[in-house]
Amino acid sequence: MFECIPRHVGVIMDGNGRWAQLRGLPRVEGHKRGAERTKDIIRAANEIGIGYLTLYAFSLENWQRPEEEVFSLMDLLKKYLIYEIKELLEEGIGFRAIGDLERLPADVQVLLRKSEEMTAGSPGLVVVLALSYGGRNEIIRAVRKVVELGLRPEDIDEDTFVNLLDTRGMPPVDLVIRTSGEKRLSNFLLWQAAYGELYFTDTLWPDFTKEEFLFAIQDFQRRERRFGAVMP
Numbered sequence: 657m658f659e660c661i662p663r664h665v666g667v668i669m670d671g672n673g674r675w676a677q678l679r680g681l682p683r684v685e686g687h688k689r690g691a692e693r694t695k696d697i698i699r700a701a702n703e704i705g706i707g708y709l710t711l712y713a714f715s716l717e718n719w720q721r722p723e724e725e726v727f728s729l730m731d732l733l734k735k736y737l738i739y740e741i742k743e744l745l746e747e748g749i750g751f752r753a754i755g756d757l758e759r760l761p762a763d764v765q766v767l768l769r770k771s772e773e774m775t776a777g778s779p780g781l782v783v784v785l786a787l788s789y790g791g792r793n794e795i796i797r798a799v800r801k802v803v804e805l806g807l808r809p810e811d812i813d814e815d816t817f818v819n820l821l822d823t824r825g826m827p828p829v830d831l832v833i834r835t836s837g838e839k840r841l842s843n844f845l846l847w848q849a850a851y852g853e854l855y856f857t858d859t860l861w862p863d864f865t866k867e868e869f870l871f872a873i874q875d876f877q878r879r880e881r882r883f884g885a886v887m888p
C-alpha cells in the first residue's frame with residue numbers, strides 16, 4: 657500500500673449542494689459537512705506520505721453563485737483558516753493557496769498569507785487550497801508575467817514556464833480525484849494534470865471517507881503510467 661505513493665494529488669470536492677438538497681437542508685450545510693471531510697482526507701494524505709494535496713475549494717466560476725452562498729463559503733473558509741490551521745501546524749502540515757487571490761475579500765487574503773507564513777517549512781504534507789482558481793486564468797497570469805519580465809522567446813521553455821505558475825516548486829499532479837459522478841476537469845490544474853491519472857466516483861464529497869480515499873490511491877498504484885512512451 658505504501659509503495660508508489662503519488663507525490664501530488666488534486667481533489668475536485670464536488671456534490672456538497674446535492675448532499676444537502678437530498679436531506680432537505682440548505683446548500684451551506686453541505687459545504688460545512690464538506691469542510692469537515694477535508695480534515696479526514698488531509699490527515700490520511702499526511703499519514704501515507706503524500707507530498708501535496710490540492711483541494712479545489714472555490715473556482716473562478718463559483719463567483720457566479722448567489723451572493724448568499726458565496727458569502728457563506730467565504731465565512732466557512734475564514735473559520736477554517738482560523739481554527740484548523742493551528743491543528744495542521746501541530747501535525748507538521750504546511751499550507752499554500754493558489755488562484756486569483758486578489759479577487760478574494762481583503763480579510764481572507766490576510767488570513768491566507770498568515771497561514772502560509774505560519775506553516776512555511778513544515779515537514780509534512782502541504783495542503784494547497786485552490787481559491788478563486790481557474791486553470792486557464794492561471795496560465796494567462798503566467799503569460800502576463802512573461803511579458804512583464806521582458807523574457808525573450810528563446811528564454812521560454814517548460815521549466816521556466818512552470819516557475820511562473822501558482823504551483824511553482826510543486827511536482828506535477830499524479831492523480832486527480834473527482835467526487836459526485838461528474839467526469840470532467842472543470843478548469844482544474846490544466847497544466848499540472850497533463851499526465852495525471854483520473855479517478856471518478858459517484859460518492860458525494862460529504863460522504864467521501866478516508867477508506868475511499870485510500871481505495872483511490874490503491875487504484876492509482878495499479879495504473880501503468882507510460883507518459884506517452886512504450887514500456888520496455
Ligand code: FPP
Binds near residue numbers: 715
Ligand atoms: C462543490 O459542491 C463544492 C464547492 C463549490 C466548494 C467546496 C468547498 C468545500 C468542500 C468546503 C469549504 C472547504 C474549505 C477547505 C473551507 P457543489 O456546491 O458544486 O455541489 P453540487 O454540484 O451538488 O451543487
